[in-house]
Amino acid sequence: MIKDIPIIAEQAQQPRRTNPLAHVFDELMNFARSRSLFMLHYCTGCGAIELPPAMTSRFDMERLGIQPMVTPRQADILLVTGYVSIKTLKRIILTYEQMGSPKHVIGICSCTVNGGMYWQSYATAKKLDEYLPVDLYIAGCMPRPEAVISGLQKLIDNIKHGKSDNWKDYYQRYDHYLGNQQHLFGNNWQTPTDVIGEAREYGLFGPQTLGQHTELLESVQKPLQPLEMKL
Amino acid sequence: MSQELTRMLDTLTKDIAGAKVTLKRARRMRIDVDADALPALLELLQGRGSYVHLSAISCVDWIDDNQFELVYHVWSYESNSLVSAHTRIPRDPGVYLSIYDLYKPAAFFERDIHEMFGLYFEGSPSMEKFILTEWEGPPPMRKDFDAEAWVRDTFTERDYNPEWLKELTDAGGGIAIRPQDIRK
Numbered sequence A: 001m002i003k004d005i006p007i008i009a010e011q012a013q014q015p016r017r018t019n020p021l022a023h024v025f026d027e028l029m030n031f032a033r034s035r036s037l038f039m040l041h042y043c044t045g046c047g048a049i050e051l052p053p054a055m056t057s058r059f060d061m062e063r064l065g066i067q068p069m070v071t072p073r074q075a076d077i078l079l080v081t082g083y084v085s086i087k088t089l090k091r092i093i094l095t096y097e098q099m100g101s102p103k104h105v106i107g108i109c110s111c112t113v114n115g116g117m118y119w120q121s122y123a124t125a126k127k128l129d130e131y132l133p134v135d136l137y138i139a140g141c142m143p144r145p146e147a148v149i150s151g152l153q154k155l156i157d158n159i160k161h162g163k164s165d166n167w168k169d170y171y172q173r174y175d176h177y178l179g180n181q182q183h184l185f186g187n188n189w190q191t192p193t194d195v196i197g198e199a200r201e202y203g204l205f206g207p208q209t210l211g212q213h214t215e216l217l218e219s220v221q222k223p224l225q226p227l228e229m230k231l
Numbered sequence B: 001m002s003q004e005l006t007r008m009l010d011t012l013t014k015d016i017a018g019a020k021v022t023l024k025r026a027r028r029m030r031i032d033v034d035a036d037a038l039p040a041l042l043e044l045l046q047g048r049g050s051y052v053h054l055s056a057i058s059c060v061d062w063i064d065d066n067q068f069e070l071v072y073h074v075w076s077y078e079s080n081s082l083v084s085a086h087t088r089i090p091r092d093p094g095v096y097l098s099i100y101d102l103y104k105p106a107a108f109f110e111r112d113i114h115e116m117f118g119l120y121f122e123g124s125p126s127m128e129k130f131i132l133t134e135w136e137g138p139p140p141m142r143k144d145f146d147a148e149a150w151v152r153d154t155f156t157e158r159d160y161n162p163e164w165l166k167e168l169t170d171a172g173g174g175i176a177i178r179p180q181d182i183r184k
């Protein structure tokens, strides 16, 4: 069962485009992008076991142009494989915010959909898409490599047709996501990334970017200190 | 072999009041002992009985008896056998002696039990948070902590009949039996 989750927020004002060939370039770029995806697999749970066969010679995801990547800053896909404990979720959000746009999140395993078999556990977060804009879920406990591959193919298709832009939703409805994060992590929650500033920079500042939760964030936010260099 | 082991343990524990040795399986013994006699028993087991390896300390919350049960699993490399020393302490105030001076690994097990059950070990080197460093609630493994209620308060449930699933269910896919029908 694979389905993309619709964006709820309305599109923010985009600058008017004058170049008549703009959409041709867009299509070309989308095609190129969909064919060369770097994947950061954040192996949180048992579902990660299905990734080695999906990556290596048997199912070989590299034939789709998908390669593992070592750092978040160079990755396009964040693959969350399995249950996310609340502690891990904080690290996932930190990782996600460091990735350069456009970025896509895939939740593998039932546990990322609704908590799976950990539905009554005090330690795991239940719905990943409350905290991050998930592009695609691959359900199953755990999904077979075939399912993983078909999910990735679906993502490639979506990117090619310019449909997979849930990452914009994070900027446009930052207040909503931040609210859910604060609900789980407490009011002192903050990340080193300036998401609101980035939203302005990308031209994705929407009416729901700011709200009561971002106000709360501003009131508790401590400015980042540069790390002390010591030899 | 097992006979000898039980006999050896019987002799070893004869001075300890209330200690009862039972053979569970070949090379697996259980000793029930009073809480005040447990450190003396472990000292005997370690010093005279060659049980030098503490594999784990486990804790059971018997909420109806208002007691915690502590189980110390010790292993001997000479007789290749495992002894589990069971003892019970009152749930209130939930304080017990550390065995850190006998077995060094106990520091970790006791810290873990303190975190999960709220039991305090006197003399343990550190009773700081261990794994649940970002957890503010009550010790989660206690029977009086209702994890399900906590989850219900903290999270919202996933909608099992969302709009977008319709086309999948119409085509014969999706969830055939709803979770609420299974639990009935």
Ligand code: SF4
Binding pocket: A045, A046, A047, A081, A082, A083, A108, A109, A110, A111, A112, A116, A117, A140, A141, A142
């Ligand atoms: S859905 Fe199943 S396999 Fe996947 S993380 Fe949860 S328990 Fe593990």
